[in-house]
Amino acid sequence: MKNNFYVSRVVFLLALMLTMSLVAFGQDRKVSGTVSDAKGGGIPGVSVVIKGTTTGTTTDVNGAFSVNVKSGNAELVITSVGYVSQSIAVGNRSSIAITLVEDVSQLSEVVVTGYTSQRKKDITGAVAVVSAKELTALPAASVTQMLQGRASGVTVGNDNSPGGGTMVRVRGFGSTNNNSPLYVIDGVPTQGTLNQINPNDIESMQVLKDASAASIYGARAANGVVIITTKRGGEGEPKINFDMYTGTQQIGKTLNLMNTKELGQYYYESQIGAGKAPGTSPSAQYRFGADGSQTIADYIYPNIYGALPSNITYTNDIADPNLGKTAFNITKANKEGTDWQREIFGSARISSYQLGATGGSKNGKYAISGSYFDQEGILKYTGYKRYSVRANTEFKKGAITFGENVTVAYEERIGIPSGNNSESNPIMFAVRIQPIIPVFDITGGPKALGGSNLSDLNGFAGPRGPNLGNAPNPLARQWREKDNPITSTRIFGNVFAEVEIMKDLKARTSLGFEYNNYNQSAFFNRDIEAAEARNTNSLTVSNSYDKAITWYNTLNYAKKLGDHDINLLVGTESVSTYGFGFSAQRSTFAFDDPSYRYLNMGSAAGLTNAGSGATITALFSQFGKLNYSYKDFLLADFTLRRDGSSRFSPAYRYGVFPAFSVGARLSELAFMKELTFLNDLKVRGGWGKTGNQLIPNVYNAYTLFTPDPNNNAYDIGGAGNAITSGFDIAQFGNPNGRWETNTSTNIGLDASLLNNKLDIAFDWYTRTTSDMLTQVPIPRSSGTASIPYVNIGEVNNTGIDLNVSYRDQIGQLRYAISGQISQYTNNVVKLNDDPKASIFGFTTRLPAISLTRAGLPIASFFGYVVEGVLKNDAEAAAATQIPGYTRAGVFKFKDISGPDGVPDGKINASDRTVIGNPHPDFTYGLNLNLGYKNWDFTVFAQGVQGNEIFNYLKYWTDFNTFQGNRSTDMLYNSWKKQGDDAQLPRLNANDTFSQQISTYFVEDGSYMRIKNVQLTYSVPTSVLKKIKLSSMQIYVQGQNLLTLTKYKGLDPDINIRNSGADNQDIHMGIDEGAFPVAKSYNIGLRVGF
Amino acid sequence: MKKLIIFALVATVGINFSCSESFLEVEPQGAASLTSLSNKSGVNATLIGAYSLLDGVGAGNTGRQSTISNYVFGGITSGDAVKGTDAGDQPEQSFIEQFTWFAENTYFNGKWQHTYDGIARANEAILLSRSAEVKDMTAAEKTQVEAEARFLRGHYHFEGKKMWNMIPYVDEKTYNREDPNSTKVANDKDIWPNIEADFDFAMKNLPATQSQKGRATKWAAMAYLAKAYMFQRKFSLAKPLLEDILNNSGKKLVDYHDNYRNTTNNNAESIFEVQFSVNDGSTGNNGNAGDNLNWPYSATAPGRGCCGFYQPSQNLVNAFKTTAEGLPMIGSDKAGLKDTYNEVDLPNDQGVIASAAFTLDVSAPGIQD
Known part of the structure; x- marks a missing residue:
């Protein structure tokens, strides 16, 4: 029955074509017109073909065309990449204006899926294609920061500091070890922050989520693969573009802390509560009468009630022998109270400028750009700057194509002193320091900060007096460490050549390279005002670099045999990496001037230096992939990759990772074609294995011994100032370590409905990590050598990804709504044979808060x-x-x-029991675009639902913790x-x-954030012609304007401690003083010359 | 041309395949294998590693918990001192002070970790010294290394014994570096005999003097063995050893105060000392770093004020009182069971400025001149 139906349909089509060709015998007539986009700009290069014929033309630079049609019922088919195709009946018209709608579904778009590319509509694995245009709408240093809420199945945690790290997790957490995805930029793999890539250079981005999509990267694909392609030139005249934005950022909410009077009252009540008599003075700065009346000291250093004695003199020299006796950095009490959280934060500038050119001919194409990005942190004196240059070129002669993609970037970053999520960073100090301490002593601080101190580095107030606690002045720290940037130089790219050996067979070779160099000269000043003061200044110089070389060779055979499409790829790849660093320190510098901060200026006494062994790894792989399709109806992919890794001993070195996926385009079935509301429907399923070799210790297989002056040297001669160096066992080796394997199953559905206006993509998946590489605590009766990574345990993530988008037009009003939801359930199936085996997270001042154990999600909170x-x-x-x-x-x-x-x-x-789960029930993103004539309005919101945060800040703010x-x-x-x-x-x-670890600290971490609100005006073509520009857009933007959350800390977007580093995921969702997100207001301009 | 390209390609891929094995062989960088340590200097360096933990610092981040002064487990719990500082600073010390600790208290874990790291290092030195690969040492030299290592192994076990009583004894037969779980042994035996055996072996094989002051000698081992006997109240076994030291070691008593002064370290009275060092090229881990919080609680105190832990108590002052016979008043009631020294507080100079005169009131009860 179905077959008959199908046949009848074909007959009908044939008949229709015959009719049309008959019609074509009519008379010729000239029809001209223009093809423009929604904003009225002409689109060049649009194909205009008379339906049913091969006759046609393409539009010129202004979007104009003219074509001869046979009179009668001629229809024009207008097609252009990136736009929805249209058929227009000519009728009697001789001039036609056609407006093309941008194709949101981009089904025919070709995306890179690992060594080759594929039409998006033919993909059968789970792949999230992220629109680079939407992504880069958000000002940020790194594209990973922009990814939050943009791709289903991808969870992103930002650390919010300028140039800071991002946690990107694809489909949950597969391991207790390292869950960072692999990034492949123009075919070159890397792992890290992606700060080396200017986001504006990105053309497209795909996230390969399941094994059938990712296993072509076998060994390193278990955490997902993010594929990034940078912009390249097209044929045509040069296009020169200038992009810029600038804006200002501000702090959002702060914590409710006490003022001076309240804190005194609290100290007093705490003493009374501890059984002291009424009238007891709770600290040197507060006196209380028996009736509870409060008197606050007038000076806190020296601690004086009333007028300052006349014999007291001022000093800002910590080496002054009279310091603390008759000389003081005299400090008045701030009886109102210093709002430290407001003092350390301030409004901060952000700006970006980029100039680029693209163009080319049939034989050569280019895309080059230069950019400058400058973001100050809302935490004063922090910031990030990047200068970058990119050049992508490609040349073609005969069968040979040769080209390169390269970017060079230089960065300067002044991060948050002592790091994010640290009790010793300025954010925590601002929470901890007492309000009675003013920001400056009586000199008002350094001249640059409006004071009169003779020193550029002194004049700050601090807790040096009695009972003032040990948290130093955070602003002083920020000010003194403002000249300690980490500078890095990064080179990243590849050269490639492609040869068309014969028709349908291409060979490609690509040599990729990555080089990163980091330097820091960190100078630490004496801090006279601190309670635990640095008595000597010191300079630490650190240098490190790493490099990676990736060389791959592929053969690609693509052939269409009747209804069968075959695409076969085979290849080899080798990756070698090297990393090395050292640091040196001297102290007791005679002067603090920046021009004096070089090692040789310091005293050789107390000199230290350190440089541990280089990290070297190698990976060698062979792989093959077959894509097959039958009549656009049946689609199938098969992948096989074999990897060998230097991280494992020879016996377990190799891993084989197979995968397959199949899809059926149901909309190709005849009866489906009847459904006019359905444009495309594809069901797909896949299974496969991927590997993970990311054990932090690349020499895990070996038992090793090291010398260490701090921990195994000894003054065996009894000299008191000399040590004999020793050795001890540094690590137990595990020669039996082998690949961690991730087996995943994915079932999905892609649909385009309602004339391609509605797109739906749905995926269900389950993935299980087996032979998980983990350090399992061993009896500490075998010493402190580091525990080897062994293959144990199993972790499962099961979840769904859903993307829905809808786009239409009501009269002149264009609108598009899109949303994505990602959900995963994480469960540790087993750690080892002991069901009680536990992996604890890091200890803070509290014992470890996170626990990983069979039957629980990774890093569950554990307490009372x-x-x-x-x-x-x-x-x-x-x-x-x-x-x-x-x-x-x-x-x-x-x-x-x-x-x-x-x-x-x-x-x-x-x-103790499980008291919270840091994993969300789901995460989501919502995007709304409205367009009217030349105006576009965008709102982007992103959120996390159902996770819990352990608010460790409460340990400091809600309990007796220090003074x-x-x-x-x-x-x-x-x-x-x-x-x-x-x-x-x-x-x-x-x-x-x-203050025991308890449910008191656990809070709901759900939030929804309006991440971006943007209004864009595109200057009309008529105006552009007059001012001789090809395009121009102006926009205003508000970022993070509103966050809806019940979380009481500064910000609910809590990153892991040190994103990008290994072993961080055993301790997550714990707010240890995290950099809060900034609200910002920007204005931007894009000009095309 | 086309053939040439195909040839080049096949050759490239071929080379790529064939060189893979050596490509994947990566030698660990910046560390020594057992082979490189299997010689005289390697054996000695490993032994130094075992000595290095004597100060209680160096077995991971456990300094405060395992410092050799044992101020948390000894000083604070005994009442000689109070924890000091603020209630919320290192609260785990407060729980120990108040005898309300929980099992997860990190202080116990830290002490344990350090104890067994010391034992593991001693066992490493023993195993390495016995290795047939070590060809540049005489049998006597090897025996001396083993004797010093066993002395240290006895010391570390002794530390654990004082803390937990029933602990596992781990010797070089149990410890296996190829299997980190090898030391998972039961704590079902009293290990005094094992500790005694280690000190006994050391006593019998160590020289009476060593050229390096920090090394264990025959007398050190003998004293430690006697101490082990004393802990078990085996006084008759301890006494001859102590007499032997008194009469034959050449050691003599010095001014009591000199035992606590920096400038009189390793003096004539000293039998065995933990060697601290400063400005030695390390970042300060060898200079009694485990007691790094123990200062007067004031930023402006002499030297460097800090965190105010481990503050002496009145109880400590009182404990210096003696009876008319000059004996301590510990167990000094008539039945010999109860301490009487706290019945009346001893006047002291707390709160008196250092430059001001202070004369002890000798008429106070319990003060003998």
Whole structure:
């Protein structure tokens, strides 16, 4: 029946064509017209063909055409890459104006999918194609930062600092080890921040998500592959473009902390709560009367109530022998209170300028650009600058094509001192330092900051006086470290040659290279005002570099045999990498001037230097891939890759990674063709294996010994100042280590509906990592040699990716809505044979917070359950007793278990349980475009739902931690009297127990952020002609204007500790003082000459 | 032309295939293999590695937890000192001070890790010294290395024994560097005999003097063996050893204060000392780094003020009181079971400026002149 239907359909088509060819015998007539885009600009190079014939023409530079048609019912078929094709009946008209709509579905677009390219509509694996135009709408240093919310199946965490790292995770977390995807830029693989690529140079970006798509990169594809192609030239006259934007960024919300008076009150109440008599002075700066009345000191260094004694003199020299006796960096008390969070942040500029040219002929094409990007951090005196140059050229002569893609970039980055997510960074210091400390001492600070201090580096106030805590002045740190940039030079690219050996058979060779060089001269000044002061200055110079060479050779045979399309690729690839670094330090420099900051100027005493062994790796691979399609209906891919890695011992060196996928374009079935609302429908399924070899220790197979002056040298001669160097075992080797394997299954569906206006892509997947390479804790009775990575355990991620987009026009109003949702469920199936085997995360001042164990998601929060604050004595008496702690007004800890697995009436380590999950239920992105005539309006929102954040900042703000500032909650929402339903325990200076890792710290991390709001005006063609420009756009933009969240910390976008580094994913979703996102307002201009 | 290209291509691919094996052989950089250490200097350096942990620092980031002063487990718990500082700074020390610790307290883990790292290093030195690959050492030299290593192994086990009593004993027969799980042995035996055996071997094979002050001698091993006996109340076994040291070691008592001064390290009274060093090319890990928080709690204190941990208590001052006979007042009640020194506080110079005069009130109870 179906077959009959199909046949009848074919007969009908044939009949139609015959009719049309008959019509073509009519008389010739000239029809002219223009083809323009929605904004009225002429589109050059558009194909205009008379339907049913091969007769036609292409439009000229202005989009104009003229063609001879036979009179009657002639129809013109207008096609152009990137636009929806149109058929237009000529009728009696002699002039036709045609407006083409941009093709959002881009089904016919050709995308690079690993060594070859494929039509997007023929892809049967799971591939997310990201629109470079949408992506780069967001100002940022690195394209990875822009990826957040843009591709389904991709989870992105930003560290928000200028030039900072990004966590990119494709389809969950496959390993406890390193889950960073592989990036392939113009065929050259790399791993890292992608700071080397100017986002504006990117033409297209694809994320290969499942094994059937990615396994062509076998060994390194387990975490997904991101393929980036940079812009290249096209045939035609040169196009010169200038792009720029500039703007200003600001801090969003800050924490509610106490002012000077409130903090004094809190200290006092805490002392009273600890049993001190009324009227006790809680610290040197606060005096209290028996009635609770408060007096604040007038000076905090020296600590003076009233007028300053006349014998006190000012000094800014930490070596002054009278310092602390009669000489002081005299500091007044700030009785109102310093809002430190406002002091360290400020408005910051961001700007980018780029000039580029593209063009070429049949024999040669080029695309070159130069750019400058400059972003100041909202954290004062931090920032990132990049200068980059790119040149892509390609030459063709006869059967040979030769070309290169290369980018050279130079960067300067002043990151957040002490790093992101660190208790010693300025953000944490601003939270911890007391409000009674002003920013500057009586000199008002260095002249450059408006003060009168004779030193450029002094005049800051700090906690040097008694009871002022140990958090130093964060602004002083930022100011003094503003001249310590990390500079890097990066060269990245490839040269390639392609030969058409015979028709349909091409050979290609590509030599890729990456070279990164990093330098830093970090000078640390003496800080007279600090409580734990640096008594000597010091300079640390660090240099490191790494390089990678990738050489691949492929043979590609593409042939159409009747209804069968075959594309066969075979190839080999070798990758070798090298990395090396060293650092040296001297101290006691006579002067602090920047011109003096060179090692030889420092004292040789206390000189240190360090340079550990180079990191060398090699990878060699052979691979093959077959794409087959039958009549556009049946599509199939088969991939096989064999990799050999130097990271494993010879016996386990090689891994073989097979994959396949099949797809059926159901819309090609005859009965489907009847469905007018359906333009394209494809179902697809795939299975495959990929590998992961990213063990941080590239020499994992070997047992090694190292000397180390700090840890295994000894003053065996008893001299007191000389050591004899020793050796100890540094690592246990695992000669049996082998590939971590990821097996994934993907089932998906792509549909284009309603005249290609609605596009839907849906994928369901499950992927299992087996032989996971992990360090499993061993009995610490075998010493401290590092634990080898062994193949154990299994982790599963199951989830769905969904993309929906809709585009239409109502009169003059164009609109497009697109959205994507990504969901994954992460589960550790097994670690080793011991079901209780655990991998803990990092310890902070609290023991490890994260736990990875069978049956749980990776890095679950693990601690005690707090069931609120005990309201009164009766509740306290009924609660599980903790000796010396339990009474009315303290936390009620839940008795969950005892050593025998049942509650035992005691609170101890067996009562710890899973208290939170850092993985979201789903993440999403929403994009709305509205266009009217020459105006375009875009809103982009992105969000995360259902994850939890461990707010470690509360350890500092909500409990007795050092003598620092606290949250206002601690003063106002702590338990005061019987019956209070309080948020926090009673104030008690001796309470050390309440701050246990508990549910109190765990917060809902869900958020939705309006990431971009942009209004663009495109100057009309008529105006452009007058001012002799080919295009011009002006836009204004607001970034991160609104974030909806219940999270109480500075910002809910919490990155892992050190993105890009290994072993970070065992500790995630923990806010340890993360750089908050900036709100920014930008204005931009794009001009085409 | 076309044939040439095909040939070139095939050749390229071919070369690419054939060179792969050597291409994938990468020698570890910046570290020594066992082979490179299998000689006299390697053996000695490994032994230095075992000595290096005597200060309690160097076995990972455990300095404060495993410092040889054991101030957290000894000083603070005994009442000689208080933890000091703020309640929320290193709260885990507070739990130990108050005897309310939980099993996950990192201080215990750190001490444990350090103890067994010392043991592992001693075993490495023993295994390496016995290796047939080491051809440039005499049998006597090898024996001396083994004796020093066993002395150290006894010391580290002793540290663990004091902490936990029933702990696993790990010797060179148990320890296997090829299998990090080899040391997973039961803690079902009292290991005093093993500790004694290590010190006994050291005592019998070490020289009476060493040219390097930091090395263990026969007398050091003997003293340590006697200490092990004393801990077990085997006084009759300890006494002859202690008498032997007193009479034959050549050591003599010095001014008591000199045992605590920097300038009189390794003096005539010294039998065995942990050697600290500063400005030695390291970044400061060898100069009693485990006690790096133990300062007066003030930024302006003499030297360098800091964090205010490990502050002496009145209890410590009182403990220096003696009876009329000059004996400590520990276990000094009539039954000999109860300490009486805390019944009356001893006046002291706390709060008196250092330059001001202070005279001890000798009439106070318990003060003998």
